[in-house]
Amino acid sequence: MPTPVISEFSLINQFFTNATQLRKHVALGIGDDCALLQLTDDEQLAISTDMLVEGQHFFPDVDPHALGHKTLAVNLSDIAAMGARPLGFTLALSLPDSNPSWLQPFSEGLSALANNYSCPLIGGDTTRGPRNLCITIFGAVPEKYALRRDAAKAGDDIWISGKLGDARLALGCLRGEWPLDPAALAQTRRALEWPEPRISLGLALRGIAHAAIDISDGLLDSLQHILEQSGLALRINVDAIPRSTWLSTQPLPIQRQCTLTGGDDYEICFCAPPSQRLQIKKISENLNLSATRIGKMTLCDTDHPSIVLHDRAFNIIEIDFKCFDHFSNEY
Incomplete structure (x- = not known):
């Protein structure tokens, strides 16, 4: 019997909502571009985490300089969508090896974008395994301006x-x-x-x-x-x-x-x-x-x-295409 498959967001809702009971300092939990933690009476900390996995999010032969840029860019995009100002990020790397000829351009692409947005790397972790790049990013936004x-x-x-x-x-x-x-x-x-x-x-x-x-x-x-x-x-x-x-x-x-x-x-x-x-x-x-x-x-x-x-003539359009889902093969 084939293993049943559910969508990415059904997975989150079905198995992880019990871990998301909000406390007083949590202004916004799962379900948006960022979570929001209350820092002061009028300012919130915006937090987002994204992974990029080789073969799923990028081709194995992608330019590592470009990949360093994109790894941070997709997280900064979440901060932007919340109307937040970037503060810093952590980086967790799973790598098949520690090859400097790959790590040097990757780190240059990452660092260049981090410097452009005054968003420093403040910690993280590394391990050996399939190439997997995970960033958690932090930003600040006044409570009344969070988008x-x-x-x-x-x-x-x-x-x-x-x-x-x-x-x-x-x-x-x-x-x-x-x-x-x-x-x-x-x-x-x-x-x-x-x-x-x-x-x-x-x-x-x-x-x-x-x-x-x-x-x-x-x-x-x-x-x-x-x-x-x-x-x-x-x-x-x-x-x-x-x-x-x-x-x-x-x-x-x-x-x-x-x-x-x-x-x-x-x-x-x-x-x-x-x-x-x-x-x-x-x-x-x-x-x-x-x-x-x-x-x-x-x-x-x-x-x-x-x-x-x-369409522009107000004729109704039926669309047959599906958006990307990590647990679907129909994209």
Whole structure:
């Protein structure tokens, strides 16, 4: 009889919620980009942990300099989505060997990004085994400015920073799912291997956005978390989702697969009231980072799906693709 398989988040809910009974100093536990611990009456400590596993999150032959960058970037992205300021991180490494020719560029990529965001390495652990890179990162955020997923409100605009889908486009090419010419692969592979955490955007959205999430496992997956935590529904114009020239030349099914369920984008999806549109435009201009309005949060209607997708002509779109799940083979 085959071993039963449950999803990543079902696993967490079924087996680990008993260990998450909140105490007075825990302002937010499992279920968001970061946990929040109360430091003072008005400031909270944001904490997030992520693992990158060889063969699951990165190819064995990836440039170790790029891997060092990405290992920290994906954690900084969680801090950004909470509107927090980075404080420091710990690093736990499982490595098959202690080869300096791999460790030197890896550490350089890691250190360069840490220095860019004043986020020092403050401890960790090492062991021998399959290559597994685990970071726990710490940040600080004033309690009233934390961009929690459960704070979205009906009527909020849904925004996306940057462009989506290039990382998944490159991954599909590298896995032989579709062809790309060398120039397109070089550009999109950079999106896959060198994501840029949106720390400055997260800080600028304090007091502007109600809720935010980083897009790690696909836009639809991220939106599902927001609506579940906030108790709302939403509508998305799939044609409004920003994408690169490289992705825009692909067949429409590939475009929609990459932008809606692709993952590894590490852009910020955030919800803000319509009254903040002008302010968000100014933030976008100041940061030289595009921000695109793609939909709206709505009240739940039991007669309709929680997520409604439509094109620019408001024709309803049915999407067959699945977002990434660590315990599914369907991605």
